[in-house]
Amino acid sequence: MKRTFILIVGMLAVVAVLFMNASKPLAGYGVGDYAKDFKLPNVDGKMISMADYTDAKGFIVVFTCNTCPYAKAYESRILELDKKYADKGFPVIAINPNDITQQPGDSMDEMKKRANNKGYTFPYVRDDSQEVTKAFGATKTPHVYVLNKEAEGKYKVEFIGAIDNSPNDPSDVSETYVEDAINAVLSGSKPSVTQKRAIGCTIKWKS
Numbered sequence: 001m002k003r004t005f006i007l008i009v010g011m012l013a014v015v016a017v018l019f020m021n022a023s024k025p026l027a028g029y030g031v032g033d034y035a036k037d038f039k040l041p042n043v044d045g046k047m048i049s050m051a052d053y054t055d056a057k058g059f060i061v062v063f064t065c066n067t068c069p070y071a072k073a074y075e076s077r078i079l080e081l082d083k084k085y086a087d088k089g090f091p092v093i094a095i096n097p098n099d100i101t102q103q104p105g106d107s108m109d110e111m112k113k114r115a116n117n118k119g120y121t122f123p124y125v126r127d128d129s130q131e132v133t134k135a136f137g138a139t140k141t142p143h144v145y146v147l148n149k150e151a152e153g154k155y156k157v158e159f160i161g162a163i164d165n166s167p168n169d170p171s172d173v174s175e176t177y178v179e180d181a182i183n184a185v186l187s188g189s190k191p192s193v194t195q196k197r198a199i200g201c202t203i204k205w206k207s
Contacts, residue, residue: 014185017107021163028137031194035061035155038132040095040125043112048093048123050147050155057089060153060178061145064136065096066114071141073168078142081163081178082122090182092122092145097133097140102204130206140200141178146181146191158185161166161196 029035039049050059060081064071082092099107108126115124125135136145137160146159161182166172181191 007064009048014099017058028135029145029157029160031157031160033157035145035157036135037153037155038127038135040127041108042125043076043108043115043120044123047143048125050093050149051153053091055089056091056149058149058158059145059147060085060090060092060095060181061135061136061147062183063097063133063143063203064094064140064142065098065103065201066110067098068141069102070167070200073162073170074142074200075123076172078164079118079121084179084181086121086149088182090186092121094122094124095127095132096124097127097138098204099130099206101206106204132201133203136199140198141203142200143198143203144178146183146185148176159194161198165196166198 023176031037041048042048050056052054052060062078064074064078078092078094080149086092096106100107104110111124111126136143138145142151142163144159144163145157147155150156159178161177163176163178164173165175165177175191177196178191184191
């Protein structure tokens with residue numbers, strides 16, 4: 001009886017590990033790695049890739065969504081980042097990674113409505129396969145990657161994580177991680193802070 005109990009517990013443990021590994025995203029990029037380009041559908045019906053931006057010096061890639069309260073709280077700040085840095089060569093590309101069977105509010109139709117209502121000035125694309133999200137290693141919404149375009153097709157990761165130190169109230173911001181990272185890259189130096197834990201909702205992965 002005791003041996004049977006131990007065997008059952010062991011089998012359950014193996015199943016649990018297999019389930020965790022199946023649902024766990026890939027490790028993703030680290031600071032200093034080179035991100036691969038992608039091609040994803042935008043709310044305007046076009047396909048978007050980083051290669052489309054021939055004059056870009058880099059990118060602010062933001063994994064975000066319609067439904068997360070943290071993503072909504074950061075929405076105006078993401079718009080401000082694009083307004084401030086797109087003309088300097090660092091446009092925003094927003095990627096919605098959520099599985100729409102779990103979050104119907106993140107469907108392409110709902111994304112189109114939000115982008116239109118909020119006046120998005122940047123692409124808002126869907127990663128239906130979640131392969132791009134896994135490649136980057138994003139786990140939250142929002143989760144930001146500052147990329148430095150060193151050469152055609154070479155996008156070096158300079159910063160990963162949170163936009164700033166106030167996930168809820170913009171008036172409480174005292175540290176602007178993404179802005180500081182971009183300003184450093186534009187000045188030809190390395191960011192003093194290269195990683196800050198992203199605070200937001202967990203990405204809804206496909207089962």
